[in-house]
Amino acid sequence: xxAGDGAATLRMHQQEEETDMRITWLGHSAVHLELAGKSxxxxxxxxxxxxFPQGYEERVQRIDAIVVTHGHDDHFGDxxxxxxxxxxxxxxxxxxxxxxxxxxxEKIQPMNTGGCIEVEGxxxxxxxxxxxxxxxxxxxxxxxxxPAGFVILGEGRSVYHAGDTCLFxxxxxxxxxxxxxxxxxxxxxxxTMGPEQAAIACNEFLHLDxxxxxxxxxxxxxxxxxxxxxxxxxxxxxxxxxPGESFTA
Ligand SMILES: [Zn+2]
Numbered sequence: 001x002x003a004g005d006g007a008a009t010l011r012m013h014q015q016e017e018e019t020d021m022r023i024t025w026l027g028h029s030a031v032h033l034e035l036a037g038k039s040x041x042x043x044x045x046x047x048x049x050x051x052f053p054q055g056y057e058e059r060v061q062r063i064d065a066i067v068v069t070h071g072h073d074d075h076f077g078d079x080x081x082x083x084x085x086x087x088x089x090x091x092x093x094x095x096x097x098x099x100x101x102x103x104x105x106e107k108i109q110p111m112n113t114g115g116c117i118e119v120e121g122x123x124x125x126x127x128x129x130x131x132x133x134x135x136x137x138x139x140x141x142x143x144x145x146x147p148a149g150f151v152i153l154g155e156g157r158s159v160y161h162a163g164d165t166c167l168f169x170x171x172x173x174x175x176x177x178x179x180x181x182x183x184x185x186x187x188x189x190x191x192t193m194g195p196e197q198a199a200i201a202c203n204e205f206l207h208l209d210x211x212x213x214x215x216x217x218x219x220x221x222x223x224x225x226x227x228x229x230x231x232x233x234x235x236x237x238x239x240x241x242x243p244g245e246s247f248t249a
Pocket of ligand 1: 030072074075164191215
């Protein structure tokens with residue numbers, strides 16, 4: 001296979017007619033994406049998330065898929081509860097999916113880094129992230145696999161959710177392989193990249209049209225300032241969202 005064939009295939013995918021998608025940031029890393037007729041919850045930290053918009057869940061009629069980037073509770077969050085309530089498919093690393101299945105979730109799509117799957121007309125690619133992924137249980141550490149990011153593709157749109165990560169130059173491969181137009185990048189610092197690193201990701205590697213800073217402001221520990229991030233981004237538009245505000249892109 002020639003170098004570049006993969007990118008050509010993905011560009012073909014992007015030649016599909018583009019339709020608008022609806023995006024709602026729910027605070028922290030939680031995103032509600034309505035794309036290609038599907039309702040997708042990413043990192044559903046809904047209960048206990050101090051920035052989660054009050055009353056939002058009552059307005060959600062449907063969730064078809066739940067995408068989990070890694071196993072920390074501020075990301076795994078309400079995965080099991082929401083998957084059961086809405087009959088949603090859990091998409092994540094094998095360990096995450098097994099835990100969900102053991103807890104009674106019926107529909108799972110386990111995968112791992114480098115893989116790309118199609119579920120009900122939407123494609124999900126798991127890409128690297130540098131972080132950790134265990135949780136505390138019974139006084140010890142319990143593994144939930146490794147951290148990841150996701151690219152979600154449907155109807156000509158490509159959306160990158162970086163999960164929790166530092167800056168890494170292989171974000172250039174995420175751009176080369178999947179050409180994301182929209183990105184959700186952590187900027188809160190301490191546990192992830194801060195504003196300066198996230199701006200380098202945009203300016204040098206990802207080439208996004210629109211980027212939404214996430215993983216900031218939830219707790220005092222996350223001191224990274226999204227406005228500083230916006231000041232340093234020279235490539236693509238930054239939208240500093242308000243939790244619960246829906247917008248199309
Ligand atoms: Zn986190």
